Amino acid sequence: MTELKAPLQDSLSVKDLSALVTNPVWIQWFNNILRYTIPALGSANQKLFVNSAGAESEWASGFKVGSFTRAMDAANGDVSYTGVGFNPSVLVFIGWVSTAGVSIGFSDGSSSGHVIVGTGGSGVFYWGNGTRVITLIEAFGSKDQCATLKTLDSDGFTLTWTKWGSPASATGYGYYFALR
């Protein structure tokens, strides 16, 4: 950060300060200083963040856990998830439908990691993918709903879901762990 210096002139005296409160240069300087001052203490174990407008600092936990469902026979498309309370920086997902398998994935909006542990007729299978963030497995390798992270939003995120095969009418379940 560039050091901020008060636009004081050597010749400026204390008696002139009252005249400065309406000076735009001074107002800008004070704003720049105040935006980085620490607000009153938050609750225990909270952390200090710059708010979404980038103009204030604020105390918050910085993470949120939530859950959702997905209809396994739903058509491809984007789905918005809201109520996180902040614009996430990183998301972690866990998803499952039945005993066919579970998936774990994460993304920071540009890079993603994802792995499936699935069961089939011949045992347990593992499969990794660097694009998806969640897969809801009805039958390993043939029927699932999978999603990529489309966007990190101001109050949550948007997933782009794709249906593979022809899953039966069922409900898939997911958890997310959002980090600010």
Added chain:
Amino acid sequence: MRICIVKATNQIIEMQSRAVSGTLIGNAIAQGYNEADIEEREVTQAEYEAALNLDPIAIAMREAEAAAKALEQTKLTSIQDNLPSWNVVSNAVDNITNLAEAKTYLKKLSRVVYWLAKNSEV
């Protein structure tokens, strides 16, 4: 917690634990549902569970899960009945003295192999 249901069937299209109002309706419309046919509700955990008891898909999933558990229990019971312990199996083989006893033993063994290979009773 919010859910979005199909009013005519009580099918839950989507649940989100933290969504703000209108999110699920928007998702359902984007998916092709007619706004007049669906409803978004804010519910407690108890109300969500009550809604699941009316959701035909959730009911079918519970029934399928119960059937799968029952099948697994039948399988385990059958294996236990036919192969109760290694001592019993070993003694049974040692004590075979005629074809009838051999057939009895082979049938027990076949029953277990059939379960393991086909995961089915029949």
